Amino acid sequence: MKGLYVRQSGKLVMAVALTLLSVSISAQVLDSPVATVRLSSTEVITQRSLKQDVQRYEEQLGRALTVxxxxxxxxxKINEVLLKQGADRANVTVADSEVSEVLNQQKAQLGAAVSDEQFRRLLEQQTGMSYADVFEQIRRTLVQQRFLAESKRDVINPPGASSRLPAPSEVRKVYEENQTNFINPAMSGFTHIFFDSRNLSEQEKSELLARAQAKHDEIAGGKTSFQRAVNAAMDDSSVQAGDFGYIVRGDQQAMALLGSSFVDAVFALEEEEVSEVIESNIGYHIIKVTDKRAPRLLEMDDPIYPGQSLTVRMQIIQYLQQQKQQERFQTALQELIGELREDADITIFEERLNW
Structure with missing residues (x-):
């Protein structure tokens, strides 16, 4: 009985070994190389990784990709490997602090109310990657950008390129082709006396509203002028006052912050008119409209926004310069990739593009 058991056990071991070998072979088939790339080291691009990228594109496009x-x-993918290995060979690096700076800039665009933890969760939700993976992906992008900038500096920024202005005819052409896009929407600028009700209890809000109403009654009854009330409020730490700037009709950010009813109330006022007490999402306001503008098409030398120095002409010049810069960047990138491909050993298994 013991010998029989041993022999059966041997068969079992052999069966297990064959099963493991089968699994290993199957994994290799599933992960068949579709390309190998060697510049400074050999890297394999598997069919599985290519399929994953193709699937993402197909989901975005809503159709299958051709061969x-x-x-x-x-x-x-080959170009990305070449840029990475080329940067490694040239000893191009990016410090953690530089990656963090990029992430901090992205976080700042979301507003001060977003915490570090909320920002991390948002990144992970949007990218489908862990925060650590996002961090390293940004590092790889920065390394590639630095490698390109250092390798093709004269192509990207040739002498005199930064000071070279587009021809007036080019600027005029862009303006005329996009004239209907250069428009100022309806907007109102105003000065206000502001009573902040955030983080107050309902009782405190009622008391604050009574204060705002009393101040309005003083102005409306002629006991003080609106401007004197603004000046006095500037010396009162419990009240804020001054120039608010402009609200643009349809500005979603303004409506989210202040409330659509507040925005509607502002636009209902005429220029130089002083309002009743108006409630917003953040408090109570007494406002005086200082500038009321109807929608209008902008001319070439009009400012893009009231009170700003940037004109339509200047914005078009910046756009054309950025367009030229992008063209030089693409030229430099294609030159660099071409040089790396000439220096590399690349094998592509064309038949594995069919599945």
Missing amino acids: EQRREVLDA
Whole structure:
């Protein structure tokens, strides 16, 4: 009985070994290389990783990619490997602090109310990656950008390029082709006396509203002028006053902050008119409209926004300069990739683009 058991056990071991070998072979088939790339080291691009990228593009486009389009995706992956290995070979690095600076700039665009933890969760939700993976992805992008800038400095920024202005005819052409896009919407600028009700109890809000109403009654009854009330409020730490700036009709950010009823109330006032007490999402206001503007098309030398120095002409010049810069950047990138491809050993298994 013991010998029989041993022999059966041997068969069992052999069966397990064959099963493991089968699994290993299956994994290799599933992970068949679709390309190998060697510049400073050999890197394999597997069919599985290519399929994942192709699937993401197909989900975005809502259709299947052709074999030629799959090859384009593969070429992009090869280029990414070449840029990474080229940067490694050139000892191009990016410090953690530089990556953090990029992330902090992105966080700042969301407003001061977003905490570090909320920002991390938002990044993970939007990218489908862990925060650590996002961090490293940004590092890789910065490394590639620095490698390109250092390798093709004369192509990206040739002498005199930054000071070279587009021809007046180019500026005029862009303006005329996009004239209907250069428009100021309806907007109202105003000065206000503001009673902040945030973080107050209902009782405190009622008391604050009574104070605001009393101040309005003083102005309306002629005991003081609106401007004198503004000046006095500037010396009162419990009240805020001064120039608010402009509210633009349809500004979603303003409506989210202040409330659509407040925005509507502002636009209902005429220029130089002093309001009743108006409630917003953040408190109570007494406002005086100082500038009321109807929608209008902008001329070439009009400011983009009231009170700003940037004109339509200046914005078009900046756009054309950025367009030229982007063209030089793409030229430099194609030159660099071409040089890296000439220096690299690349094998592509074309038949594995069909699945």
